[in-house]
Amino acid sequence: MSDHHTVDLLVIGAGMAGLTAGARAVRDGLSVVVVEIGGDVGGSARYAGYAWTAPSHEVMERHNPGGDPSLKRALVDRFENGITWIRSTGVEVKGAQPVLSFGQGHQFDTHHYVDTCRRIIVEAGGELLLTTDTERLLLEDGAVTGAELRTSDGTRRQVRATSTLLATGGFQGDMDLRNKLVHPSADRMELRSNPHSRGAGHRLATAAGASTGLPGAGFYGHLIPSGVPFADPSDFVDLSLYYSEHALLFNLLGERFTDETLGDHLTTMALMEQPENRGLLIADARVFRDWVVGSYVEGAVAVDKFALAGRRGGRIGFAEDLDELAYLPEEWGYDGPAVRAAVERFNARTAAGADPVPGRRLDRLPLDQPPYYVIETVPAITFPFHGIRIDDRARVLGEDGEPVQGLLAAGSDTGGLWYRAYAGGIASALVFGLTAADTATVRATSGRGNRG
Template identity: 65%
Template sequence: MKDNGFDLLVIGAGMAGCTATARAATQGMSVCLVDVAADVGGSARYAGYVWTMPDHEVMAEQNPDGDPVLRRRLVDGFGPAVDWLRVLGADVGPAQRILSYGRGHRLDTNHYVDLCRKILQDFGGEILLGADTEELTMSGDAVVGAVVRTADGAAREIRAEHTLIATGGFQADPELRARCLHPSARTIALRSNPNSRGDGHRLATAAGAAFGTAGAGFYGHLIPSEISFSDADYVELALYYSEHALLFNLDNKRFTDESLADHLTTMELLEQPEARGLLIGDARVHRDWMTTAYVEGAIAPDKFALASKRGGRVGVAESLDELKYLPEEWGYDGSVIAAEIESYNASVRDGSPSVPRALDALPLDEPPYYVVETVPAVTFPFVGIRTDANARVTAESGDPIPGLLAAGSDTGGLWHRAYGGGLATALVFGLAAADTAASAGLPRDA
């Protein structure tokens, strides 16, 4: 079947795709939304805060190696994007601090993606769920739509003036994780929907898209090892408190400044032997951080109790000396780690820790000690399709590929071993994609 055509074909119905479809529909464009899943929403259904850096200075400080053009577009576009959410009728909370450097809002993402779907339907758009996009359709060097295998098994060629790739990244594909992130990433836990398996990556590659940047890393969090991890655990079992604890690798050494951010430590742990480490906090860390909310208004479970209940490798040492009783099969030397903690405590007191702790330079000297073995879990990669500030996909030459757009976690270049909000990125560049399609003379007569 060959369609007469749409103004905008959106491949992927997560935060970026839903945003673009709602924006485009309200601007009078004809829109077709396609997703492999049985429902819209993707990983956005697991999130709850839309936030980023408050200004260009903080963005440059926190994300110095990110593309400066994309950084500026995100910061400049965030306020208008939040205004658009409110005009649309989304459930958006007041401004609040997020982490030590961000500002944003609580957002009912389930309500939002359902609202986007309703808007698209009300404006006469089409939604194809359970549908695989097999290939992009090319006319010369321009993308003019795609071939989609619908839920009933039929092949359908959909023509479109613009096609937006918004499939959510490649984090659900072990081989792409190993190739683009790190060899150890092949087997790490997935903290994301299972459908973001690199479809956008493959489609864009065939169209000649540029990708970047190597070594940029990924967004994720530490979780307890040796547990069965599911979507219900994405927040509850994330060990955000690692920023206030000490993390030791299998060589019984600290290897990074844990205090900078749990998501940064997660990237560093992936590159350590066997991609696992021992996270240790004292009674202060347990009282002040393990059992408190990471973001104001979020849930506040006891992370240690949950890890213990779920069968993780955990333990409580009444003194540093008791760390020598760590199970041998774990592979750590508790006596060496105890000595490392004592050395760390002494160095903090004289102001010269061998591995600095910029944001929490306090000793761990209040027993008991809470021990959790931890491993990385990936949410989405920072390596992806290169775009300009208007969400146009670029070739290796830097020139836009006509008719092809990308937004959200399929894209790369914005973040480089730094993070300032996945929902905000999808929101701002999803809007940019729709506006780019509109500015190209759309809507048009079918």
């Protein structure tokens, strides 16, 4: 086994968080090694296109009350500095624009960004190791001092580091961890992310004494048509039924069970709690015109998701009027008359200005413009909210609540920020990737001072 000289920062995972940290660190003069299990950098960031979050502490608290207060505050306070950092790399970032009903963010080319970060790291003398697995962290007197690696040809080596950052992207690719920490039926969900995020960060951290949580925190994902597997990464956006925020969603009993307008990403978690984790998403002509074939956010390419689901073999239905909703195909297993009656009740209450049950915070218009468009939908997972606990300096916390010396984490490996709520995964990876680099810089500088 070959040894590597001690570097200032070892980054495990070359996605948004890891590459951001590595690029920032080398610009600050640190020596850096980046390890990636896949054959290329970027991870799930290559499928994104926006960095966004809540624009204020008040908005963050309203939409994510169960999240860790210090992490929420750090994300809001440091977000604009993160956008400034992206621009400093030469990547174009567009002006601020609204995202969802409450967020604010910026569109940018994430492909260009992750490739630029890679170039910054390599040109500064940093080392990038692709198709390399991290087998274990090195521990000395309770502190993490690097890691033991194994390359694709079986060669093992040790990299010693003053700071080690875990940024492997979560554990959504590991079915056992999904079922244990997300939901007992989580293995049924399609994977809406890169396939390499299989819990390496979680396992490495817990073996080093890290704490994880929060229990029952949920996951980030979106509704997709049932029976339609993802064929390539473009499907992650094209097949996501974002318009569910304006439609009505029914379970197998023909019941609405959540306020759909809170967000497709939250409705996705709610559907996991329903019988067989599937439901019917119903839009009328207004919703179809304004939302199904419209852009989810400004600048996004519009896709007719109803037509796409039909072409790909999904369960779709078309009703000329409200009465036809009662005649759903028997093999689907839904109570058609109950669905029809529920839509009629919803329309009557909203037309009269009364609150429907469940409530409806936004889009309170009736769905009374035929025809009706029906898609059977199921949840898909992007990443879990349960993860490695960190403080607002990106330091991993042990079971005693104190930092595990030398160990940092950022991005989807972390837990605590979101609790059955969500306001921007790219933003979190950006902010805490930069924070991890800054913490590593302080440690490296302090160590050099002590040696001097």
